[in-house]
Amino acid sequence: MNEFPLAIGIDFGGTSVKTGVVCGSEIIDLAPPIATQDFGGADEIIAAIIRSVGDLRKRHGGIRAVGIGVPGFVDFERGVVFDLTNVRGWANIPLRDMLSQALCLPVSADNDANCMAFAEWKLGAGKGYKHLVCAALGTGVGGGIIANGQMVRGAKFGAGEIGQTSIDFQGRAGHYGNLGALEDYIGNREIARDAQAAYQTAGITRDIEDCSPAALAEAAKNGDAIARARWDEIGRMLATAMMNACWLLNPEALVIGGGVARAGDLLFTPFREHLLRQLSGPFRDGLAILPAAFGHEAGTVGAAALALEEAGF
Numbered sequence: 001m002n003e004f005p006l007a008i009g010i011d012f013g014g015t016s017v018k019t020g021v022v023c024g025s026e027i028i029d030l031a032p033p034i035a036t037q038d039f040g041g042a043d044e045i046i047a048a049i050i051r052s053v054g055d056l057r058k059r060h061g062g063i064r065a066v067g068i069g070v071p072g073f074v075d076f077e078r079g080v081v082f083d084l085t086n087v088r089g090w091a092n093i094p095l096r097d098m099l100s101q102a103l104c105l106p107v108s109a110d111n112d113a114n115c116m117a118f119a120e121w122k123l124g125a126g127k128g129y130k131h132l133v134c135a136a137l138g139t140g141v142g143g144g145i146i147a148n149g150q151m152v153r154g155a156k157f158g159a160g161e162i163g164q165t166s167i168d169f170q171g172r173a174g175h176y177g178n179l180g181a182l183e184d185y186i187g188n189r190e191i192a193r194d195a196q197a198a199y200q201t202a203g204i205t206r207d208i209e210d211c212s213p214a215a216l217a218e219a220a221k222n223g224d225a226i227a228r229a230r231w232d233e234i235g236r237m238l239a240t241a242m243m244n245a246c247w248l249l250n251p252e253a254l255v256i257g258g259g260v261a262r263a264g265d266l267l268f269t270p271f272r273e274h275l276l277r278q279l280s281g282p283f284r285d286g287l288a289i290l291p292a293a294f295g296h297e298a299g300t301v302g303a304a305a306l307a308l309e310e311a312g313f
Contacts (some may be wrong), residue, residue, distance in 0.1 A: 005313045006060060008053055009304030010068035011112065011297075012036070014086040014139075017045070019052045020297075021060050022304035027124040027297055031056050041089035050102045066099060067301045067307030069115030076157050079109045082239050085140075106311035112299050113160060114151065116292075117144020119302030120255045121151075122309075123238040124293030131251045133242070134292070137260035141183035145290040147249060163187075182241045186234050186260065188213060193231050202226060231263060235270030242271075243278045250283055257292025261288040264291070 004024035011018040017034040020027040031052040039045045049068075057063050072084035079096020100107040110118075117134035120126040121144075126134065132146040141163030145152040152159045163183035164174065171180025184190055195211035204226070209215070219227035242254055261267060272289050279287070294301055 005064040006062050007064055007308045007313075008056060008066045009115075009300035009301060009302070009307070010049060010053075010066065010214060011098065011115070011299030012068060012070040012084075013299075014071055014114070017049060018300055019056065020300045020304075021056050021063070022301055025119075025301055027300055029056060029059060031123075036087055039285075042093045042095075046093075046095070046098055050099065053099075053103060063105065064313055065108070065304070065307035065311040066103060067108045067110070067115070067303030067310075068095065068099065069110055069112035070095070070304040071112050071252070073156070073158055074109050074111050076108075076110050076114075076153055079107065080276050081109065083174035106307065108303070108307040108310045110303070110306060111142075111144075111157070111160075112145045113142025114153070115302035115306060116142065116294070116298040117146065117160070117302070118151065118258065118277075118306045119294050119298045120257070120292055121146050122305050123301065124298075125255045125290040126253055127250075129253045129288075130256065131249065132253050133162070133245050133249060134255040134257070135184060135238075135242070136292075136298075137238070137256065137258035139188050141187060142216055142258075145249065147251075162241055162245065165244060167237050170254045173275060182237065185237050188259065191216065191230070191234060194266065195227070198226050213260045213263060217266055220263075220266050228266070231266040232270040234260070235272075236274045238267070238271050239274035239278065243275055246275070246279055246283045246287070252286070253288035253290055255290050255292050257294065257298060261291060262295075 007022050019031040022027040034048050073082040081093045081095045084090040089285030096107045096109045113136050116136050126132045130149040134144045136142040145160045160180040164181045166180040168180030172184045173183035191213050192208050192211040195216050199206045216227045224242045276284050
């Protein structure tokens, strides 16, 4: 008998939807991914998700709940998706109720970064902490906040958007009119673009593909001085945002995940150094700086865990 009840977690991304059967922190079965852009609107994608969940339930009895994380603003209490980033045709969609009625199961819907944070808090690197800030570094920068042992969602369920906080009040103009937003500097595309410019300044021509975070990490490991300098700068910029989060929230721990965090010590060493020198004792002493335990599966695991908790399991 399983120690954990089974649930289905759905990680809705801008390019694909991943659906899996989750037992505790383990994904024990995955459905084929659904290509997000192959569908014309919300109804079509939701119908495909329902079919995918149905196929998994044929192979696994005893599914207790379904959770879904989406890249946008979600009214968590009502399960309504206000809008999705980079996915057309979504506005004020009652996603939770549509799925629940079709599947006859309890369903929860939340922002995908909140699902990542929930997975790390309940089952991963942040387990046991009551005050925690999580950041997911990828195409953009997402975040989640746990304070006093509770997920913080805010008045309109948008809390935790660390990527939109400013590291330069005279900086780059963001999508929402905000200046110097973190993700406009350390998102995947921005890292590659700025690295390409740094090489160009040094008289070196590099294709943008050769300046991706993964390529930049490999170059730095091989002693490339420009690449190493870029990682120091990325760490410094991340530290600026997280320094503000520390002064505001006084967390016990920071959990950093996402594709950019795969650079490991190339990111974490300068991040730690730049961060700690900007904090005083009560904010710095004992502060845990942790790599995320879950990789690309964090959204699926977190959505399932959240659904089980909301359903009372």
